[in-house]
Amino acid sequence: xxxxxxxxxxxxxxxxxxxxxxxxxxxxxxxxxxxxxxxxxxxxxxxxxxxxxxxxxxxxxxxxxxxxxxxxxxxxxxxxxxxxxxxxxxxxxxxxxxxxxxxxxxxxxxxxxxxxxxxxxxxxxxxxxxxxxxxxxxxxxxxxxxxxxxxxxxxxxxxxxxxxxxxxxxxxxxxxxxxxxxxxxxxxxxxxxxxxxxxxxxxxxxxxxxxxxxxxxxxxxxxxxxxxxxxxxxxxxxxxxxxxxxxxxxxxxxxxxxxxxxxxxxxxxxxxxxxxxxxxx
Amino acid sequence: xxxxxxxxxxxxxxxxxxxxxxxxxxxxxxxxxxxxxxxxxxxxxxxxxxxxxxxxxxxxxxxxxxxxxxxxxxxxxxxxxxxxxxxxxxxxxxxxxxxxxxxxxxxxxxxxxxxxxxxxxxxxxxxxxxxxxxxxxxxxxxxxxxxxxxxxxxxxxxxxxxxxxxxxxxxxxxxxxxxxxxxxxxxxxxxxxxxxxxxx
Numbered sequence: 016x017x018x019x020x021x022x023x024x025x026x027x028x029x030x031x032x033x034x035x036x037x038x039x040x041x042x043x044x045x046x047x048x049x050x051x052x053x054x055x056x057x058x059x060x061x062x063x064x065x066x067x068x069x070x071x072x073x074x075x076x077x078x079x080x081x082x083x084x085x086x087x088x089x090x091x092x093x094x095x096x097x098x099x100x101x102x103x104x105x106x107x108x109x110x111x112x113x114x115x116x117x118x119x120x121x122x123x124x125x126x127x128x129x130x131x132x133x134x135x136x137x138x139x140x141x142x143x144x145x146x147x148x149x150x151x152x153x154x155x156x157x158x159x160x161x162x163x164x165x166x167x168x169x170x171x172x173x174x175x176x177x178x179x180x181x182x183x184x185x186x187x188x189x190x191x192x193x194x195x196x197x198x199x200x201x202x203x204x205x206x207x208x209x210x211x212x213x214x215x216x217x218x219x220x221x222x223x224x225x226x227x228x229x230x231x232x233x234x235x236x237x238x239x240x241x242x243x244x245x246x247x248x249x250x251x252x253x254x255x256x257x258x259x260x261x262x263x264x265x266x267x268x269x270x271x272x273x274x275x276x277x278x279x280x281x282x283x284x285x286x287x288x289x290x291x292x293x294x295x296x
Numbered sequence: 297x298x299x300x301x302x303x304x305x306x307x308x309x310x311x312x313x314x315x316x317x318x319x320x321x322x323x324x325x326x327x328x329x330x331x332x333x334x335x336x337x338x339x340x341x342x343x344x345x346x347x348x349x350x351x352x353x354x355x356x357x358x359x360x361x362x363x364x365x366x367x368x369x370x371x372x373x374x375x376x377x378x379x380x381x382x383x384x385x386x387x388x389x390x391x392x393x394x395x396x397x398x399x400x401x402x403x404x405x406x407x408x409x410x411x412x413x414x415x416x417x418x419x420x421x422x423x424x425x426x427x428x429x430x431x432x433x434x435x436x437x438x439x440x441x442x443x444x445x446x447x448x449x450x451x452x453x454x455x456x457x458x459x460x461x462x463x464x465x466x467x468x469x470x471x472x473x474x475x476x477x478x479x480x481x482x483x484x485x486x487x488x489x490x491x492x493x494x495x496x
Binding site: 039041044045047048050058059060061063064067068070071072073074075076079080081082083085086087089090091093094 | 325328330333334337338341342343345346357360361364365368369371431432435436438439450451453454455457475478479482483485486487489490
């Protein structure tokens with residue numbers, strides 16, 4: 016394309032192919048892009064386009080903040096691993112039983128509580144959350160990803176099984192914190208607290224009779240193992256992050272599973288700030 | 297909704313609006329304050345979704361979720377002001393959307409013409425536009441009917457509230473090329489409303 020307009024062939028299917036360019040000069044177009052007031056005698060089309068663009072920048076519409084609870088849960092999880100959350104700085108206030116609970120279990124509680132806060136009754140372990148939330152849950156607590164949530168019933172069964180095992184173990188060891196956390200999550204999955212035992216009995220029965228092509232240990236570690244792994248990973252990540260912060264470094268490529276594919280992501284974070292400062296904009 | 301800007305023009309709600317408090321909010325979020333992080337989220341999420349609904353219409357919410365996961369992972373190392381934060385976040389979102397597009401391409405093979413029509417919002421015809429006047433969804437649909445580079449650049453300028461140089465860095469073009477593309481897109485929109493007989 017070389018001119019200010021476009022030929023019909025450049026936008027096939029567009030409803031107005033063959034139209035004449037309205038008289039919109041570059042200054043006027045820059046004014047529209049900047050969201051500034053147009054002069055009253057500007058062409059009618061300019062006023063309409065400005066109004067159209069203004070409609071794109073209104074406040075959040077229905078559902079546009081629906082992912083907040085999941086994002087907050089992911090943030091809380093990352094902060095707890097890095098040891099920078101206010102809660103992490105006050106270990107003495109925690110109950111011993113809460114400290115003993117697996118990190119993933121704690122976060123699952125946060126996520127499920129967040130889902131309840133959203134008005135939903137679904138649970139991450141049931142794999143029925145709205146897809147973006149389910150994907151966050153998948154990344155954070157290992158619940159099935161949304162794209163296979165409906166198809167992968169096996170993962171859901173195993174997750175439910177692990178949750179029930181955690182619940183039974185907490186009861187056996189009189190671990191009040193872990194018991195409360197597991198019970199809270201199970202109550203949502205099962206429907207109400209009174210149905211937890213029946214739900215878990217059915218889950219355990221189902222696990223005992225289900226084909227074991229993939230043993231539970233392959234897709235999800237035993238709760239005891241999960242605790243150990245999460246604890247070790249948390250320590251390692253917290254140590255690395257703290258070291259980087261002491262050295263005044265930004266996130267390195269490869270530090271995060273989401274930062275490895277595009278160098279520009281991190282580059283924008285560090286390089287742009289300096290440019291902004293120089294521009295003084 | 298528009299609010300008066302200091303310069304006497306109109307400023308978008310979805311533009312950088314935390315203002316002077318941004319540095320404080322960012323520092324609090326980097327210190328683990330969830331409420332401060334929520335403030336950052338609410339400031340950007342509507343704009344992010346509207347951008348993604350045009351450039352990744354089938355997976356806007358998924359891509360937004362992945363974007364926030366990456367933001368959370370890199371937040372401790374971020375340094376900059378509110379506009380730099382938005383530029384960083386939209387850079388991530390664009391890359392995640394590109395990844396999504398590539399993954400979609402690997403999953404199935406469909407004719408190009410079908411692909412282009414299937415993955416765009418359905419633009420309202422001119423009669424609809426005239427009757428409904430201007431709603432966010434209708435305008436997003438019209439934006440989707442523009443050539444993708446023009447639509448994306450206009451959205452980054454208007455919805456994300458980024459300046460030309462920021463947008464140029466994000467899309468990998470020169471500032472001049474960004475400006476030209478934005479102007480062409482706006483002229484197309486103007487021609488559409490001209491045909492529809494929409495008046496302000």
